[in-house]
Amino acid sequence: xxxxxxxxxxxxxxxxxxxxxxxxxxxxxxxxxxxxxxxxxxxxxxxxxxxxxxxxxxxxxxxxxxxxxxxxxxxxxxxxxxxxxxxxxxxxxxxxxxxxxxxxxxxxxxxxxxxxxxxxxxxxxxxxxxxxxxxxxxxxxxxxxxxxxxxxxxxxxxxxxxxxxxxxxxxxxxxxxxxxxxxxxxxxxxxxxxxxxxxxxxxxxxxxxxxxxxxxxxxxxxxxxxxxxxxxxxxxxxxxxxxxxxxxxxxxxxxxxxxxxxxxxxxxxxxxx
Amino acid sequence: xxxxxxxxxxxxxxxxxxxxxxxxxxxxxxxxxxxxxxxxxxxxxxxxxxxxxxxxxxxxxxxxxxxxxxxxxxxxxxxxxxxxxxxxxxxxxxxxxxxxxxxxxxxxxxxxxxxxxxxxxxxxxxxxxxxxxxxxxxxxxxxxxxxxxxxxxxxxxxxxxxxxxxxxxxxx
Numbered sequence: 001x002x003x004x005x006x007x008x009x010x011x012x013x014x015x016x017x018x019x020x021x022x023x024x025x026x027x028x029x030x031x032x033x034x035x036x037x038x039x040x041x042x043x044x045x046x047x048x049x050x051x052x053x054x055x056x057x058x059x060x061x062x063x064x065x066x067x068x069x070x071x072x073x074x075x076x077x078x079x080x081x082x083x084x085x086x087x088x089x090x091x092x093x094x095x096x097x098x099x100x101x102x103x104x105x106x107x108x109x110x111x112x113x114x115x116x117x118x119x120x121x122x123x124x125x126x127x128x129x130x131x132x133x134x135x136x137x138x139x140x141x142x143x144x145x146x147x148x149x150x151x152x153x154x155x156x157x158x159x160x161x162x163x164x165x166x167x168x169x170x171x172x173x174x175x176x177x178x179x180x181x182x183x184x185x186x187x188x189x190x191x192x193x194x195x196x197x198x199x200x201x202x203x204x205x206x207x208x209x210x211x212x213x214x215x216x217x218x219x220x221x222x223x224x225x226x227x228x229x230x231x232x233x234x235x236x237x238x239x240x241x242x243x244x245x246x247x248x249x250x251x252x253x254x255x256x257x258x259x260x261x262x263x264x265x266x267x268x269x270x271x272x273x
Numbered sequence: 274x275x276x277x278x279x280x281x282x283x284x285x286x287x288x289x290x291x292x293x294x295x296x297x298x299x300x301x302x303x304x305x306x307x308x309x310x311x312x313x314x315x316x317x318x319x320x321x322x323x324x325x326x327x328x329x330x331x332x333x334x335x336x337x338x339x340x341x342x343x344x345x346x347x348x349x350x351x352x353x354x355x356x357x358x359x360x361x362x363x364x365x366x367x368x369x370x371x372x373x374x375x376x377x378x379x380x381x382x383x384x385x386x387x388x389x390x391x392x393x394x395x396x397x398x399x400x401x402x403x404x405x406x407x408x409x410x411x412x413x414x415x416x417x418x419x420x421x422x423x424x425x426x427x428x429x430x431x432x433x434x435x436x437x438x439x440x441x442x443x444x445x
Contacts, residue, residue: 013323017356020331021349027338028345028405047340054294110297110341112306114406117342146342153342182412 031115034161043119048151051108052121059105059248066248073137099214101251102126107151111184111244116158118142120250123150131212133253139218139241140164140206141250152252157219158184158244165210166219169203171196177204177219177238184244187220189236198225198236211261213253277318277374285333288313293340296430305423307430310337311398314354315391315431316378319371323359330355343406350401354394361393379435391431396424 008015104120122128124147134141134154142162146153155162157179164177166189176191189204202222208215220238227234255261292310299306314330334348341347366382379387399420407416 013327013356016324016327017352020327021352024331024334024345024348024352026345028343028349031344043342050293050340108298113343115343119342182415 034155043123043146043148043151043153045148045150048107048119048121048123048148051119052151055105055107062246062248065246069137070249098255098257100254100256102128102254104152104250104252106248106250109156109244109247111156111158113158114182115160116156116184116244117145118154118156118250120152120154120252121150122252123148123152125149127254128152128252129254132255133212133214135213135217135251135253136242136247137249137251138243138247139220140213141242141244141247143212144252154250156244157187157240157242164213164219165207166204167207167215168192168196168198169205174207174209175204185239186223187238187240189222189238190233192225192234192236194227194232194234196234197227198222200224204238211255211258214255281313281317284316285313289333289336292337297341305419305426307423308395308398308402308427309430309434311351311354311395311427312391312431312434314351314358315394316376318374319362319377320373320375326355326358327352346402346405349405350398353401354398357394357397361390365390365393379432384432387435388428388432391428392424395427395431396420399424399427 102122104122106118107121108119110116110118118134118141120134128144128147130144130147132144134144140157142154142156142159144152145155157164157177159179162179166175166177167173168175173193173196174191175189177187177189179187189198192198200222204219204222206213206215206217206219218241220240223237223239225234225236288310292308296307296309310333313333314326317326317329330351331348334346334351335344337347338344362377365386366377369382371377371381375381377387377390382390403416403420403423
């Protein structure tokens with residue numbers, strides 16, 4: 001035993017190196033799955049505060065472009081106001097709202113890594129929870145994976161664990177969108193049925209099958225479609241509608257019926273067993 | 274002693290701030306990201322206790338990871354740098370006698386020597402970062418090209434930083 005300790009002490013440099021390397025690889029291994037990312041991330045008011053001070057300074061540089069984008073979005077929203085429709089029906093229909101949109105601002109963002117995250121300036125205090133969907137004025141952005149009091153971390157579409165249930169807009173076929181292009185402009189559409197021939201410019205939208213995103217949110221447009229004759233399912237490249245590198249303002253989507261939908265699904269899955 | 278300690282703490286804070294706030298959000302030609310913070314580990318005194326070096330490097334990496342949401346990635350890369358550093362110094366500067374708190378910087382070992390020293394260790398750092406991040410060899414050469422370009426860029430940024438602060442350094 002004493003010899004063992006003596007040996008370890010003699011090689012303390014190597015032993016310490018291997019020990020610490022083991023610790024860091026253990027920490028790292030947690031981030032290789034979607035659920036690991038949900039459980040272990042470092043969202044905190046400390047790191048959030050540092051980024052937010054810095055972005056307060058740099059935001060002025062992009063004010064003009066950001067204003068244009070917001071004006072464009074205002075115009076779109078004005079189009080769906082009740083007052084912009086011809087009102088022939090006198091009966092007032094009451095609708096429960098299903099989704100609530102919480103506006104946020106990005107304080108830190110990356111696009112060049114294999115796994116990219118976005119930090120925004122709203123958190124648990126503002127009603128944000130894990131696994132809420134995130135969109136930009138142009139289209140889909142990602143899913144919330146970490147929340148502190150005042151900040152949240154979003155796993156952006158540019159992450160290897162991201163997989164979004166989507167639909168081809170004009171045929172209604174269900175597909176999935178992942179990111180393996182390693183370029184922040186492009187994503188990959190997988191699981192396309194072989195009889196479907198996509199054209200350049202076809203829109204891909206969210207399917208509404210997950211409880212995270214409402215149906216019909218724009219993801220991107222088809223850039224190219226490779227058909228492999230032997231396989232049942234083909235792949236296509238899409239160009240994201242959101243420019244992840246320049247986006248500044250985001251909306252986090254709260255599904256107001258989520259608890260009800262969740263409990264229904266749980267009931268179904270338990271009755272199947 | 275305390276002089277060297279204060280200098281290193283200041284260097285740590287400044288390099289961390291530059292790395293986290295400026296360089297991490299910088300993408301030259303689309304995907305290149307310079308890593309200047311490794312300079313802190315490179316510039317620790319040449320005769321520092323080797324185990325202490327490992328612990329400092331590990332902590333440095335964790336701080337960067339904390340701000341980048343990559344827990345463990347930079348820590349592992351920094352450990353590899355700290356592990357290779359004593360051997361690299363022995364190999365490159367066998368004939369040079371370092372003082373007690375002397376740093377292996379360009380003013381002791383010359384710019385040529387420093388470039389060789391930094392390139393070897395930054396290359397090791399980038400190699401670990403990029404391959405651990407991707408965790409596959411499917412895009413082997415694409416990733417390797419990123420490693421090489423990022424290494425060159427990081428070393429250039431380090432040299433610029435050293436040149437800009439050289440005057441102050443001579444006074445200390």
